[in-house]
Amino acid sequence: MMCPFFFIHTNIYYCKTIYTTTTIACNENMQPCVNWSTKSYDSTAGIVTIPCGECVTMDASSDLELPNGLDIQGKLIFPDGYKITLSTPFLFIQGVLEMTSTRATSDTPDVKIILTGDDNHFLTPHPENSALCPGSSGCSVGNRPVIVAGGVLNIQGLQETCPTWVKLKNIIEEGPPVNANIPTYIPPQSGCSNVLIETDFENGQGVGYPSLWYRNYGGSESFETEDGSNYFTRWSGRTSNWNGPQTNFDPSCIVPDVPYFISAKAKLVGISGNTCLKLISYIYDKGASPEKKWNRRGQVCTDQDDTWFDFTSTTVFDHRIANPPSPNDWPSRRLYWEGPPAGVDIVLDDVKIFRLPESSFPNSSTGSVCNELLLNGDAQDTTIHPFTYPFVVRPGGQYSVSIESEDTLFDGLNYYYAVKGRKYGYDMHRPKLWNDCIQQDMVYTISLDLRVHSSTPKNFRVQMTVTQPDGANSWPWVVQCPPASIQDGWVHCEGQYQFSDLDGSASNIDWYLLSDDDSTSDVDLDNISMSHVGGVVTDLVLPDSSGDLASCWGEGSSVLVTSPSLTFDQVDTPSISSVSSANGTTTLSLAEPIGLTSFSDNEPVYAVEVALLNRNIEFTSDSTYSDKGGHLMIMKPPNVAQTLQGAAFRKFGQAGTLGRYPVHFHLCGSALGSVVSKNLVIESNQRCYVIHGSHNVTVSTLFDTDVVTAYI
Numbered sequence: 186m187m188c189p190f191f192f193i194h195t196n197i198y199y200c201k202t203i204y205t206t207t208t209i210a211c212n213e214n215m216q217p218c219v220n221w222s223t224k225s226y227d228s229t230a231g232i233v234t235i236p237c238g239e240c241v242t243m244d245a246s247s248d249l250e251l252p253n254g255l256d257i258q259g260k261l262i263f264p265d266g267y268k269i270t271l272s273t274p275f276l277f278i279q280g281v282l283e284m285t286s287t288r289a290t291s292d293t294p295d296v297k298i299i300l301t302g303d304d305n306h307f308l309t310p311h312p313e314n315s316a317l318c319p320g321s322s323g324c325s326v327g328n329r330p331v332i333v334a335g336g337v338l339n340i341q342g343l344q345e346t347c348p349t350w351v352k353l354k355n356i357i358e359e360g361p362p363v364n365a366n367i368p369t370y371i372p373p374q375s376g377c378s379n380v381l382i383e384t385d386f387e388n389g390q391g392v393g394y395p396s397l398w399y400r401n402y403g404g405s406e407s408f409e410t411e412d413g414s415n416y417f418t419r420w421s422g423r424t425s426n427w428n429g430p431q432t433n434f435d436p437s438c439i440v441p442d443v444p445y446f447i448s449a450k451a452k453l454v455g456i457s458g459n460t461c462l463k464l465i466s467y468i469y470d471k472g473a474s475p476e477k478k479w480n481r482r483g484q485v486c487t488d489q490d491d492t493w494f495d496f497t498s499t500t501v502f503d504h505r506i507a508n509p510p511s512p513n514d515w516p517s518r519r520l521y522w523e524g525p526p527a528g529v530d531i532v533l534d535d536v537k538i539f540r541l542p543e544s545s546f547p548n549s550s551t552g553s554v555c556n557e558l559l560l561n562g563d564a565q566d567t568t569i570h571p572f573t574y575p576f577v578v579r580p581g582g583q584y585s586v587s588i589e590s591e592d593t594l595f596d597g598l599n600y601y602y603a604v605k606g607r608k609y610g611y612d613m614h615r616p617k618l619w620n621d622c623i624q625q626d627m628v629y630t631i632s633l634d635l636r637v638h639s640s641t642p643k644n645f646r647v648q649m650t651v652t653q654p655d656g657a658n659s660w661p662w663v664v665q666c667p668p669a670s671i672q673d674g675w676v677h678c679e680g681q682y683q684f685s686d687l688d689g690s691a692s693n694i695d696w697y698l699l700s701d702d703d704s705t706s707d708v709d710l711d712n713i714s715m716s717h718v719g720g721v722v723t724d725l726v727l728p729d730s731s732g733d734l735a736s737c738w739g740e741g742s743s744v745l746v747t748s749p750s751l752t753f754d755q756v757d758t759p760s761i762s763s764v765s766s767a768n769g770t771t772t773l774s775l776a777e778p779i780g781l782t783s784f785s786d787n788e789p790v791y792a793v794e795v796a797l798l799n800r801n802i803e804f805t806s807d808s809t810y811s812d813k814g815g816h817l818m819i820m821k822p823p824n825v826a827q828t829l830q831g832a833a834f835r836k837f838g839q840a841g842t843l844g845r846y847p848v849h850f851h852l853c854g855s856a857l858g859s860v861v862s863k864n865l866v867i868e869s870n871q872r873c874y875v876i877h878g879s880h881n882v883t884v885s886t887l888f889d890t891d892v893v894t895a896y897i
Contacts, residue, residue, distance in 0.1 A: 205317070205821040205822065205823050205852075205854070206310065206314040206317050206334050206335035206820065206821050206822045207313065207314065207335055207822065208335055208336070208337065208822070208825060209237050209258065209279060209280060209311050209313050209314070209335055210313060211237040211238045211313075212237055212238060212259060212260065212280050212281065214238065215238060215239075215240050215259070215260060216238055216239055216240055217240065218240035218241065218242045218260070218262060219239075219240070219241060219242070220241070220242050220244040221241050221242065221243050221244050221245050222244050222245060222246065224241060228249075228250065228251045228252060228253065229252065229253070230253075231253050232253050232254045232255070232256050233251050233253070233254070233255050233256070234255075234256045234258060235255075235256070235257050235258060235259040235260070235261055235280065236258055236259055237258040237259050237279075237280060237311060238259055239259035239260070240259060240260040240262065241259065241260070241261050241262070242262045242264060243261060243262065243263045243264070243267060243269060244267070245269060248269060248270040248271070248272075249269065249270075249271045249272070250271075250272045250273075251271065251272070251273040252273075252274070252301075253274070254273055254274050254275040254276070254277070254306070255271075255273050255275070255276050255277070256277040256279065257276075257277065257278050257279065257280050257281070257282055257336065258279045258280045258311055259280045259281075260280050260281040260282075260283065261280075261281070261282055261283070262283045262284075263283065263284040263285065263286075263295075263296050263802075264285065265285040265286055265287055265288075266286065266288065266295065267295065267296070268295045268296070269295075269296060269297075270297040270299065271296075271297070271298050271299070272299040272301050272807075273298070273299075273300065273301065274300065274301050274302040274304060274306065274328075274329065275300070275306045275326070275329065275330050275331070275332070276298065276300070276330070276331045276332070277308055277330075277332050277334065277336075278331070278332065278333045278334070278336035278337070278338065279310065279311050279314070279334055279335050279336045280336050280337070281336060281337045281339065282333075282336065282337070282338055282339070282340070283339040283340075284296055284339075284340045284341070284342065284802050284832075285341050285342075286341070286342050286343075286801035286802055286831075287341070287343070287344050287801075288739070288801060289736060289737050289738065289739030289740075289742075289764075290343075290737060290738060290739045290742045290797065290799040290800065290801055291739045291740065291741040291742055291799065292741035292742060292743070292760065292799065293741070294342075294799070294800060294801050294802060294803040294833070295801045295802065296342075296801070296802045296803070297802075297803045297805065298331075298803070298804045298805070299805055299806065299807055300329035300330075300331070300804070300805070300806045300807070300814070300815035301329070301806075301807045301809075302328065302329065302807075302809075303328050303329075303809065303810055303813065304328055305325060305327060305328055306325075306326055306327070306328065306330055307322055307323035307324060307325055307326065308323050308324045308326050308330075308332055308334055309323040310323070310324070310334055310335065311335065313335070314334060314335045317334060317335075317820070317821065326818070327816065327839070327842070327844075327845055328813060328839075329806055329813070329814065329815035329816065330815070330816060330817075330818065331804065331815060331816070331817040331818070332817075332818050332820055333817075333818065333819040333820060333822065333827070334820045334821070334822070335822055335825075336822070337825060337826075337827065338819070338827045338828060338829055339828045340802060340828060340829050340830060340831070340832050341828065341830050341831055342800045342801045342802035342830065342831030342832045342833075342863075343737060343800065343801065343830065343831025343863050344733070344736065344737045344831075345830075346731065346733040347733055347734070347736070347737035347738075347831070347863065348733060348734050348886070349796060349797050349863050349865070349886050349887075349888050350794050350795060350796035350797065350886075350888055351727050351728055351729075351734065351794065351795055352728065352784075352785050352792045352793075352794055352795075353725060353726075353727065353746070353782065353783075353784040353785065353792050353793050353794065353795050354726045354727055354728045354770060354784060354785050354786055354792075355726035355770075355784050355785075355786045355787075356722045356724065356725060356726065356781075356782065356784055357722070357723055357724035357725075357726065357772070358719060358720040358721065358722055358723065358781070359720040359721050359722075359723045359778060360553060360717070360720045361553050361555035361556060361622060361624070361627060361717045361720065362553065362555050362621060362622060362624065363553045363555075366621040367547055367554055367555075367619040367621055367622065368443070368444075368546065368547075368619070369546060369547075370541075370542075370543040370546045371440050371443060372543070373438060373440065373540075374438065376438075377437070377438035378438070379539050379540040379541070379542060380537065380538070380539045380540075381434060381438065381439065381445065381538040381539060381540075382432065382434060382520070382536060382537065382538040383536070383537045383538075383539070384397070384398065384535075384536045384537075385416075385534065385535050386408060386416050386417050386418050386533070386534060386535075387415075387416050388416070389408050389416070391418070392406055392408075392418060395433045396432065396433055396434075396435075397432060398418070398430045398431065398432045398533075398536075399430065399431060399432065400420070400428075400430065400431075401427070401428055401429055401430065401431045401521050402424075402428060403422065403423070403424050403428060404420060404421060404422035404423050404424065404428055405420075405421050405422050406418055406419065406420050406421075406430065407419050407421070409532075415534070416534075417450070417532060417533060417534035418430070418532070418533055418534070419454075419530055419531075419532045420522075420530060420531045420532070420533070421530045423525070423527055423528065423529065423530070423531070424527050425527050426523055426524060426525065426526055426527065427521075427523040428523070428527065429521055429522035429523045429524075429531050430521065430522050430531065430533065431519055431520060431521030431522070432519070432520055432521075433518060433519050434518050434519070434520060435518075436502075436506060436507050436508070436509060436518050439502050439506065439507040440507070440540065441501075441502055441503055441504045441506075441507040441508075442501060442502075442503065442504070443501065443540060444499050444500070444501055444540070444541070445499065445500050445501065445502060445538055445539065445540055446497075446498075446499055446538070446539055446540070446541065447464060447482060447483045447496070447497065447498045447499070447500060447537070447538050448495070448496065448497050448535070448536075448537050449495075449496040449533055449534070449535060449536040449537070450493055450494075450495065450496070450533070450534040450535045451485070451493070451494060451495075451496045451531070451532060451533055451534075452487075452491060452492055452493045452494065452532045453487060453490065453491075453525050453529055453530070453531065453532070454490065454491045454529065454530040454532060455490065455491075455525075455528055455529040455530055456487075456488070456490050456525060456529055457490070458488055459486055459487070459488040460486065460487065460488070460524070460525050460526070460529065461484050461485070461486040461524045461525075462484070462485055462486070462487075462496060462522065462524045462525060462531065463481055463483065463484045463522070463523050463524040464481070464482045464483045464484075464496075464498070464520060464521075464522055465479055465480070465481055465482065465520070465521055465522075465523055466479070466480045466482050466500075466502075466506065466518070466519070466520055467479050467518075467519045467520075467521065468505065468506050468509075468517055468518055468519070469517040470505070470509060470510055470517065471510075472510070473505075473510070478505070478506075480500075482498065482500040482520070483496065483497075483498025483499075483500065484498070484524070485497070485498070485585075486608075487606070494585055494606055495585030495586070495587055495605075495606075496585075497585055497586060506518060520538075544566065545560065545561070545566075546560075547560065553717075554619075554622070555619070555621075555622035555717060556716060556717045557714065557715070557716050557717070558616075558618050558619065558622060558629065558696075558715040558716075559616050559696070559713050559714060559715045562633070562711075562712060562713030562714050563600070563601075563711060563712050563713075564588045564600040564601050564602050564711060565600050584604060584605060584606040584607045584608065584612040584613075585604070585605050585606050586602060586603070586604055586614040587602070587603050587605070588600050588601070588602060588603070589601060589603045589709075599711070600711075601634075601636075601709050601710060601711035602614065602709065602710040602711065602713075603707065603708075603709050604707060604708045604709070604710065605707045606707075607704060607705055607706065607707070607708070608704060608705065609704050610699055610700040610701055610702075610703060610704045611697060611699050612704070613697045613698045613699070613708070614697070614710075615695045615696065615697045616695075616696045616697075617693065617694065617695055617696070618649075618694040618695075618696055618715075620691065620692065620693070620694070623684055623688050623689055623691065623694060624684060624689055624721060625684055625685060625686045625688065625689035625721070625780075626683060626684065626721040626722075626778065626779060626780035626781065627683070627684050627717065627719070627720060627721060628681055628682070628683045628684075628717075628718050628719035628720075628780075628781055629681065629682055629684075629715050629716060629717055629718060630679065630680070630681050630714070630715070630716050630718045631647055631663055631664045631678075631679065631680055631681070631682055631714070631715050632677070632678065632679040632712065632713075632714050632716075633647070633677075633678050633679075633698075633710055633711070633712060633713045633714070634675045634676070634677055634678075634710070634711040634712045635666055635669055635675070635676050635677075635678055635698070635708065635709070635710060636669070636671070636673075636674060636675050636676070636708070636709040636710075636711075637669045637670060637671065637673075637676075637703065637706050637708055637709075638671050638706050638707040638708070638709075639669075639670050639671060639703060639706040640670060640671060640672075641670055642668035642669060642670045642673070643668065643669060643670065643700055643702055643703035643706060644665075644666070644668055644700060644701065644702055644703075645666045645669065645678075645698050645699065645700045645703070645708075646662055646663070646664060646665045646666060646698070646699055646700075647662075647663040647664040647666070647678070647680075647696070647697070647698055647699075648660055648661070648662055648663060648697060648698075648699045649661055649663060649688075649694055649695060649696050649697075650693075650694070650695040650697075651687055651688055651691045651693075651694050652691055652692055652693040652694070652695075653687070653690060653691055653692060654690075654692045659687055661682075661685070661688070663680070663682045663696075664678055664679065664680035664682070665678075665680070666678035666698075675709075675711070681718065683780055683781070696715070698710070719781045720781075721778035721779065721780060721781075722775070722778055722779045722780065722781060722782065723774065723775055723778045724772050724773060724774050724775060725744070725746070725772070725773045725775065725795055726770050726771075726772050726784075727770060727771050727772075727773065727795060728769070728770060728785075729766060729769065729770055729771035730769040732766060732771075734771050735764055735765075735766040735771040738761065738764060738771070738773065738797055739761070739764065739799075740761055740762065740763055740764060741760060741761065741799075742760065742761050742797060742798065742799040743758050743759065743760045743761070743798040743799060744758070744759065744760075744761065744773065744795050744796060744797060744798055745757070745758050745795070745796045745798050745888075745890055746758075746759070746779060746782060746793055746794075746795055747793045747794045747795075747796075748793070749781075749782040749783045749791070749793050756890075757779040757780070757782075758798060759775040759776060759777045759778070759779055760775070760776045760777065761773045761774070761775065761776065762774045762775060762776040773795075796888045796890075797865075797888075798865065798867065798890070799833070799865075800831055800832055800833035800864070800865055801831070802831065802832045802833070803832065803833040803834075803835060804817065804832065804833070804834050804835070804837065805833075805834075805835040805836055805837075806835075806836040806837065808836075811870075812839070812840040812841075812870045813839045813840070813842075813870070814836040814837040814838050814839060814847075814869075814870050815834075815836070815837045816837060816838060816839060816844075816845040816846055816847065816849065817834070817837070817847065817848050817849065818844070818846075818849045818851050819849065819850050819851060819853060819856075819879075820851050820852075821851060821852045821853060822853055822856075823853055823854035823855055823856070824854070824855055824856075824857065825853075825856065825859075826856065826857065826858030826859050826860075827850075827856060827859040827860075827861075827882075828859070828860050829848065829860070829861045829862075829864060830860060830861075830862050830863050830864070831862075831863040831864065832864050832865075833864070833865040833866075833867065834847040834848065834864065834865070834866045834867070834869070835867050835868055836868045836869075836870070837866065837869055837870070838869040838870040838871035838872060839870055839871055840870040840871050841871070842871070845871065846871055846872045846873070846874070846875045847866045847869050847871075847872065847873055847874070848861065848864070848866070848873070848874045848875070849874075849875045849877065850875070850876045850877060850878075850879040850882055851875075851877050851878065851879070852877065852878035852879065853878065853879035853882075854878070854879065854880070855879075855880060855881045856879050856880070856881050856882045857881040858881075859881065859882045859883065860882075860883045860885075861874065861882060861883070861884045861885075861887070862883070862884070862885045862886050862887065863885075863886050863887070864887050864888075865887075865888050866887070866888075866890075867890050873887070874887065
């Protein structure tokens with residue numbers, strides 16, 4: 186019996202007698218150890234009991250299921266290096282439980298104890314400790330219990346000198362993909378050029394059947410000029426919305442499945458309200474299915490009557506349009522302009538359909554093409570205006586993108602992108618990012634210069650539309666620009682963006698500028714860049730002057746890398762593919778790369794920690810009851826030294842149930858010499874370590890994660 190505990194309630198003092206346990210005297214003369222396999226235990230007949238005074242060494246040749254529980258009143262030894270999974274509804278330790286494993290960790294523990302079932306169990310103590318549980322039924326210890334009642338734990342699942350966590354010293358990064366499968370230039374076949382159609386209508390040229398532009402069933406055409414030098418064509422007398430100029434084109438020079446770009450100067454005369462001009466392709470292959478096929482190749486809308494606008498679009502020709510059944514069938518490939526109502530004149534100039542020249546594609550000979558995702562962002566290469574790969578105009582937009590220039594005081598002529606005719610906040614040119622360059626956790630710097638033709642400040646941001654293979658979209662913000670008006674002139678926007686898992690799995694990513702408070706102002710853009718600044722982390726470099734870490738953190742183990750920010754759940758849990766040591770450090774190569782993080786060589790104060798998430802001895806629970814895991818209680822043994830070192834407790838603790846914690850010293854009084862260290866509590870349902878009515882317990886170098894109400 187232990188000294189009375191005194192309680193105070195409404196100024197009345199009273200005492201409560203606390204019954205304690207003692208080590209069992211019959212274990213003082215322990216018999217020589219024998220192997221488990223020689224004992225012929227019948228696990229189906231009832232509780233498997235190791236009697237007091239007997240010592241058993243576990244040597245079962247296969248995993249064990251003890252459906253009626255295990256009561257160790259003598260001694261059970263799990264020798265160093267022995268491997269087994271033992272399933273049981275409860276484990277009572279009234280004698281000695283000894284487990285040892287000193288090898289390097291891996292993804293599989295040597296000894297795994299699984300607590301099963303949901304029945305409430307009762308401890309019947311050894312007669313020497315009968316006062317602990319008066320009555321015939323014993324003490325209720327709940328479901329899935331590991332109870333130490335008068336017994337001794339001697340569990341050592343890690344080497345004595347093994348660290349369980351350290352500060353991250355340095356990292357090894359992976360750069361952007363070197364051999365990314367990005368679009369490459371395909372030269373035209375012999376005798377062909379990159380230009381499919383080019384007509385400027387100068388000198389009365391460019392109109393005539395069958396290979397030039399001609400009327401589509403009625404109307405008339407005329408050549409006109411506004412300045413006496415530049416000529417264009419007007420198509421009048423249209424009788425329907427599909428009446429307009431058309432041309433037959435030779436598909437023999439088309440390269441299928443690559444982008445073609447469409448540009449023209451256009452205006453509509455006689456409109457009232459918003460009206461769209463469309464360019465349509467038509468093919469007719471006799472006997473094919475279907476024989477006739479129409480595709481819209483571009484559309485631009487305007488509400489300005491008799492006002493020039495830029496018609497810009499992109500398109501891709503498929504194999505059918507590029508390969509007619511017979512070479513003589515090429516006149517059945519036709520392009521025509523349509524859209525405005527009957528009576529509206531279509532005026533055209535400088536019509537061009539072309540592929541990009543080789544200079545507009547990434548040059549793989551200069552290194553990784555993924556170092557810079559946006560080419561010609563400074564608009565200086567006017568020969569490919571305005572379609573630097575991968576710049577495109579939003580399909581269906583009624584705005585235009587052109588390259589303009591201005592004189593600067595010191596740098597001469599500066600070219601920039603001019604976006605005009607906007608009707609929506611998202612009307613901007615839209616580069617498509619190369620999918621093969623996009624990897625989760627890669628970091629890029631986004632920068633651009635912005636000039637907004639507005640008298641009041643407007644807010645713009647860089648945003649992306651990320652499309653998954655199943656069609657699902659997300660719209661991450663990338664960079665917020667400072668408010669800008671025409672009085673501010675050029676305003677610089679810059680920030681960093683780390684690609685997410687959704688970005689890495691996307692089938693398409695569009696990059697664009699967006700405003701929530703401006704949909705009509707003209708916008709100028711220059712020096713647009715998205716450049717690589719940091720790769721994913723492939724290796725962690727850890728301090729290890731003694732070499733202890735390298736000897737116990739093994740391949741296949743997982744580690745937890747804590748959050749480098751104030752966001753607590755921004756953690757990573759990669760697994761280790763290999764371990765190497767040199768110059769007082771140990772390098773962990775990761776099976777799954779992680780994002781950039783802070784480390785002590787660079788940021789000593791803010792370096793993250795790296796913790797080992799595996800132990801060679803593990804206590805866990807089956808998954809039948811998600812919030813009612815196992816629990817370990819060291820129950821009232823005063824003056825008994827317990828060693829619980831280097832074990833993992835997974836899915837332990839019972840949510841909302843008093844006294845059911847992963848590790849619980851319960852009313853032990855002085856537990857001088859007890860050590861609880863290097864353990865791991867993970868996926869706990871309630872707290873971690875509870876030292877209740879107990880003292881002189883050394884608790885050190887513990888780690889817990891994914892815990893409901895962490896508590897020591």
